[in-house]
Amino acid sequence: MRERLGAAANLLRQSRNFRRYAVARTASVLGTTTAPAGLAFALIEQDGGGTAIGVVATISMIVFLAVTPGAGVLADRLPRLWIIVTCQTRLRPQPVPLRSAAPARLGHHLVPGRPGGADHRGRRVLRPRGESLIAGIVKPEALIPANALLQIAGNLVAIIGPTIAGLVIAFVSPGWVLGWDGVTYLLSGAGFLMVRIPAATNRSERHGFAKELIEGLPAFASRRWLWLLTGLQALTSACWGAGFTVLGPIVAVRHLEGGAISFGIIGSALGIGLVIGSTAALILAPTRVGLLLCDGVA
Numbered sequence: 681m682r683e684r685l686g687a688a689a690n691l692l693r694q695s696r697n698f699r700r701y702a703v704a705r706t707a708s709v710l711g712t713t714t715a716p717a718g719l720a721f722a723l724i725e726q727d728g729g730g731t732a733i734g735v736v737a738t739i740s741m742i743v744f745l746a747v748t749p750g751a752g753v754l755a756d757r758l759p760r761l762w763i764i765v766t767c768q769t770r771l772r773p774q775p776v777p778l779r780s781a782a783p784a785r786l787g788h789h790l791v792p793g794r795p796g797g798a799d800h801r802g803r804r805v806l807r808p809r810g811e812s813l814i815a816g817i818v819k820p821e822a823l824i825p826a827n828a829l830l831q832i833a834g835n836l837v838a839i840i841g842p843t844i845a846g847l848v849i850a851f852v853s854p855g856w857v858l859g860w861d862g863v864t865y866l867l868s869g870a871g872f873l874m875v876r877i878p879a880a881t882n883r884s885e886r887h888g889f890a891k892e893l894i895e896g897l898p899a900f901a902s903r904r905w906l907w908l909l910t911g912l913q914a915l916t917s918a919c920w921g922a923g924f925t926v927l928g929p930i931v932a933v934r935h936l937e938g939g940a941i942s943f944g945i946i947g948s949a950l951g952i953g954l955v956i957g958s959t960a961a962l963i964l965a966p967t968r969v970g971l972l973l974c975d976g977v978a
């Protein structure tokens with residue numbers, strides 16, 4: 681335990697590059713922890729109800745699942761940091777930020793006095809995860825404390841974000857929460873630009889895009905632990921989405937005093953549990969990680 685804590689402290693003290701990456705990633709998380717509540721309560725205010733929330737969540741997930749395999753192949757072909765910065769700021773040559781502009785533009789439509797409607801184009805066009813960048817930022821022996829620190833920072837933000845979102849929704853407007861989501865993406869993109877990633881070496885021979893996409897399927901299916909955990913994650917995500925993301929705001933409005941504020945406090949309480957879990961990952965060294973993950977979900 682002492683060795684792990686010492687390694688984490690040394691990493692924060694000695695690696696400026698890691699600190700920059702952690703700040704940029706945490707800024708992005710600050711937006712994503714507030715945006716779902718803002719969108720849900722905005723739909724409720726426009727008489728959308730649970731059906732509208734469910735439809736939006738379902739379409740968003742379908743698009744995400746459709747583009748993710750191709751995004752993985754693309755991430756192997758292009759500099760991953762460049763992809764992340766592009767997704768955080770813009771995806772097309774026009775001076776219109778994509779991931780940052782979509783929430784901000786949506787918030788603009790939903791603040792009081794603005795016409796109704798929302799523009800979700802490009803919200804999930806391409807959302808590669810930045811975790812793989814860590815291998816190029818820190819040494820292999822520092823990967824565990826680095827990932828644990830990132831999770832702790834993100835989960836600490838997850839404690840603050842939902843409550844702030846609930847207060848803003850209750851006293852101002854859901855649109856301002858979505859506008860803030862756009863601002864955090866811009867800040868995150870600027871932070872990622874300051875991260876320095878060593879150039880990739882020993883890259884394997886590239887084939888056609890479709891061929892590489894097809895080759896990934898048997899590689900995935902051949903690893904039983906991977907598809908078992910993926911299936912478990914898919915099941916729990918579906919239950920979570922239906923229970924908390926879709927029904928949670930409706931129950932909060934109809935049955936909980938304070939509505940959005942109560943919903944935000946519940947979200948913050950979940951963040952506390954996540955902080956405890958990520959801290960345990962930093963100080964403990966389980967031998968059966970997969971089994972622990974499955975037991976934790978159960």
